[in-house]
Amino acid sequence: MMDNKMIVEDSLRREEGGFSFLGRLPYYRGLGLSMIEDIIVSVDGEAVPREAIRFCVRGQTYTLDEMETVYDNRWNFGEQARIIALSGELAAGDHAITFAVRMRVSYLPFVPTTKDTKQLALAA
Numbered sequence: 001m002m003d004n005k006m007i008v009e010d011s012l013r014r015e016e017g018g019f020s021f022l023g024r025l026p027y028y029r030g031l032g033l034s035m036i037e038d039i040i041v042s043v044d045g046e047a048v049p050r051e052a053i054r055f056c057v058r059g060q061t062y063t064l065d066e067m068e069t070v071y072d073n074r075w076n077f078g079e080q081a082r083i084i085a086l087s088g089e090l091a092a093g094d095h096a097i098t099f100a101v102r103m104r105v106s107y108l109p110f111v112p113t114t115k116d117t118k119q120l121a122l123a124a
Contacts, residue, residue: 006116007099008080014122018052018086019043023099026114030076031103033057033067040100040115041085054084092124 008022025031039055041048055062057075061084075081083099100115 006101006114007097007118007120009118010120011080012090012095012097012120012122014089015084015086018084018088019090019122020082020084021097021099021120022080023083023101024080025075025077025101025103026116027103027105028077030074030079031105033062033070033073033075035104036064036067036075037102037104038100038113039064039083040098040102040113041083042098043085043087043090044096048085048087052086054086056082056084090122092122094119094121 006024006026008024011022013020033055038050039053041053050064053064055064055067057073057079060073062070096117097120098115098117100113102113
């Protein structure tokens with residue numbers, strides 16, 4: 001798996017009501033969006049509530065609950081998706097971003113969760 005490549009360097013930016021960054025799926029085959037069990041985000045050690053996370057790929061934005069029933073869209077290996085956290089504005093400067101993905105893979109007898117943490121800078 002490609003855990004250390006999940007968060008795209010220099011991708012942190014402001015969003016109305018929060019922040020976003022680019023993330024990659026760490027699974028070599030890509031997955032249908034309904035097979036993404038959960039996306040977990042924290043900033044500077046503070047967890048972002050699940051209901052405040054949005055996932056955007058190829059111009060389509062979904063809540064995590066909506067993704068559970070998306071059967072006609074995928075997150076491909078290496079593809080950069082915008083992960084949006086609507087949990088309040090961040091101050092300019094460096095922030096520790098942790099991004100984890102729990103996915104359902106048909107041939108694995110367990111549900112893998114992969115995680116990456118990086119220091120990203122938010123411009124003033």
